[in-house]
Amino acid sequence: MKILTFSTLFPNTEKPGHGIFVETRLRHLVATGLVQARVVAPVAWFPSTHPRFGNYARMARVPRTEVRHGLQVDHPRYPVLPKIGMNVAPLLLAQAAKPAIARIIDEGYDFDLIDAHYFYPDGVAAAMLARYFNKPFVVTARGSDITLLPQFTLPRRMIKWAARRADAVITVCNALRDEVVALGVPADRVTSLRNGVDLQLFRPVERSANPMFTLLTVGHLVPVKAQELIIGALPLLPGVRLAVAGDGPNRGMLEALARTAGVADRVQFLGAVPQAQLREHYGRADALVLASSREGWANVLLESMACGTPVVASRVYGTPEVVAAPEAGVLMAERSPQGVADAVHALRANYPDRAATRRYAEGFSWDDTSAGQVRLFGEVLARGVGIPTRALSY
Structure with missing residues (x-):
């Protein structure tokens, strides 16, 4: 199957550790040989790469496209508006990503499913994009997107809307699954797939006793x-x-x-x-x-x-x-x-x-998580491509 992974939480050349957990899960999924993937990872727009602008300048230097561990990654720019940005971020993200995704389809990668990460604003934007491109989508809840952001009125409404629109919801632990269900999402549409660990990268080293x-x-x-x-x-x-x-x-x-x-x-x-x-x-x-x-x-x-x-x-x-x-x-x-x-x-x-x-x-290890994703994505696609008939407004 072909998936499109969508999230602002994804590493890039300027911030190689940013959202590395999303990249790591995707790498192990693709390694099964059962899934192909492209990535759209929007970054905030900034007009200057001058060093005096610090972190903003670093983000401005992120390439428009790059290849990481064999994954083709696109970084469309989206505007961040001071003070009101939190409320309009999903729409700005979706609008910025549309041309990049349309180009990916025109290039011949007509993906089967959108794999979104982090419910707000990314998951809400993914729901809008799924509707626009008539694709099913799955969203993964990862932490503060469910434990913190629903405390704000408008984000809570939009998170609940996106959750109702999603063909499936993944959480990285059972405690988050309980939180998602408490938001009103039917329990049978929420699957807990915990993160794994790279046992080759992280392994014991030779060590001597510490003096303290x-x-x-x-x-x-x-x-x-x-x-x-x-x-x-x-x-x-x-x-x-x-x-x-x-x-x-x-x-x-x-x-x-x-x-x-x-x-x-x-x-x-x-x-x-x-x-x-x-x-x-x-x-x-x-x-x-x-x-x-x-x-x-x-x-x-x-x-x-x-x-x-x-x-x-x-x-x-x-x-x-x-x-x-x-x-x-x-x-x-x-x-x-x-x-x-x-x-x-x-x-x-x-x-x-x-x-x-x-x-x-x-x-x-990541094996069980990857197998769970393949199974879940297959179930979503088996239900038929297209947007589920759920509430279409906030």
Whole structure:
């Protein structure tokens, strides 16, 4: 079958780690040999590539087309409007993507189905595009698109509209499936297909004992990741150090917190680390810590386990489905510095065999997920090409 993957969450030459979980799932799906794919990954339009514009200039340098891991990727531009952009983003996305998709069809790739990722604005735009091109579509819910954005009135209405229009909805964990069903989507149209882990890329490395018990946290330095809870726990964890892999707007605050807490000498900020280099950091650490307030399915947890490193994580959404055995790690009783410290103490008191942690991760290969996608897409197409007769207005 031929699919068109549509999402703003997709890596590009300027941001190779952006939405890498979407690319990774697609790569494994195509590797089955049962699916062909093209990708339309719109990027925000910006008029200048001058370095003084920072991140905006980087996005302006993204090529209009590129090939990544054998996948043809188109990057049409869409405008982002200050203040009102959140409400009109789905329409702007759809309008920007139409010419690119029409050109793909004219070139001979008349796809069978749209595979959309992230419900808002991407999934809503995909619903509009599916209607325009008379194609079925499937949308994957990934986290804050369901746990946060429905708190806003208009996005909630449009998310519910897109969900009703979708031929099927995928969620990356059972907890998100429950949230989607709570929005009014019939349970029989929502399928949970959890993310897997690349067991070849993430594998144990040769290591020696650390002079200090070493924690690692991986993720953007943004409020939802709550790295401040981990730094705040260090005064309660003498003889423990922390490596922070990631960058973002909270870095200055986190550095200041480390100094104020008197633990700056035990915190190392690594900056953004390419995925291919993360294996060494996972492998050298004694534990990964993730203190997020929201997570759909946190890929870093399985990446760490695949390297033999157990985890400490907050008990949110899909995380208990990932950390579901002693060899995987420990879930925090509460999201606080004390909760982090207590969980680290508990892990150290019953530290698992690292080989057992790796074996646990091996149960999460991409094979089952890819097979589930092939099966679901086949069921959608077997029902007949065309837009389902559901509500056509917001």
